[in-house]
Amino acid sequence: MLVYTMDTSVQPLSHHQNDDQSTLPPSERYLNRYLSWLEFNRRVLAEASRARHPLLERAKFLAIFSVNLDEFFMVHVADLLEQSRLHRDQRSPEGLSVREQLNRIKPVVVELAEEQHRCWTGEIQPQLREAGIAVVDYDALTVEQRNAAEKHFNEEIFPVLTPLAFDPGHPFPHISNLSLNLAVVIHDPRHGERFARLKVPGVFPRFVRVPSEDGTAVLVWIEQVIAAHMQPLFPGLSVTATYPFKVTRDGGVELKELESDDLLETIEREVRQRHWGDVVRLTVDESMPERIREILIENLEIDAEDVYQVR
Known part of the structure; x- marks a missing residue:
């Protein structure tokens, strides 16, 4: 079995390390x-x-x-x-x-x-x-590949999707730790712009494979497949934009004096609570407009310094 190790080369000592460091x-x-x-x-x-x-x-x-x-x-x-x-x-x-x-x-x-x-x-x-593995954006797919992606979406992904609206009449949904989500902007003919959150189910692989003529394994990000075909989730409304985001929550394990002496039970409980800890990082796509970020910042009760933009 091959074992791959990191480079462990030693860096030269700084000139301070040759002196009396106590000073x-x-x-x-x-x-x-x-x-x-x-x-x-x-x-x-x-x-x-x-x-x-x-x-x-x-x-x-x-x-x-x-x-x-x-x-x-x-x-x-x-x-x-x-x-x-x-x-x-x-x-x-x-x-x-x-x-x-x-x-x-x-x-x-x-x-x-x-x-x-x-x-x-x-x-x-x-x-x-x-090497024959093409990871591509949905926009780069051919018509045949998009049809295959839509068929996969309708048969496998669509049945388990549950969008949740958030507005003054609907409380902001809980965003579980490290889950991948889509912030969905919707146009309502009667009430104007509305927002929803759609969780990308964690039961599926991150990529959807679509066929290719030359035998290349063509993989497309699952959140892009969902974004391209989510309109049926919002009958009577129009999806105008989607933006992926991820929340990281406090997951520290605090081993305090508890009535139970079972360490395993303590750790299992703390791991379960990771889904509910305070938000410590919001990761957003660089395409997300400032107004959408502000909505997430306000509802997640975080500071702007806790937002990290990715490409």
Whole structure:
């Protein structure tokens, strides 16, 4: 069995590390634990660009990077936001306040997300196509492929979709942790513009395969297939736009003194509660208009700083 490992080359010591570190200020003596964790995940992301790995292994590194980042927000960023809400002024060992740490985390995350996008679109996706696996947008499909996607949608996906409207007469629906959703803009002939949320069912694979004449495995994102064929879900109304988004919630496991001594039971309960924790990140597509973002920000009760735009 082949085992693929990350590059573990050792970086040279800085000149400070040869001196008596006890005389250095905390900002030079310590590394911030959260920024250090992000640098570790940067190394995971770097593995996706290493040609020495098989192509599908490189794609897996992109997925591992994303899963790691989700956990980072669910545990570490959630902890910082909780401290901020409680107005705790305790500084980190290197002297940073909670707000300073949060302010330093976001630009690094944005930078890493851009690098992930570049790696996918500039390296992995084109090389997959050369290998006979084409991951494409719905707009790039032929008429025959769109018909096949529509048939799959009607037979497999449509029966399990449940759109939920949100307006003054309907409370904002609960958005479960890490679920993929579509914000749907609808035109009502009587009441004007309305909004709905449609959850992309997690029981399906992320891609829908459609036939091709040359034997290429053509894969299209499932949320794009749903967006293209969702009109029957809204009889009497017109779907004018859809925008994907994802919510990340506080998923930290707090092991407090409980009546039960069963550690497994405690962890299972905390894992179940991950679906209901406070929102710590809202990820939106770059095409989403500001007014739609504001609706989500208001109803999810988050700050604008908690919104991350992706491509």
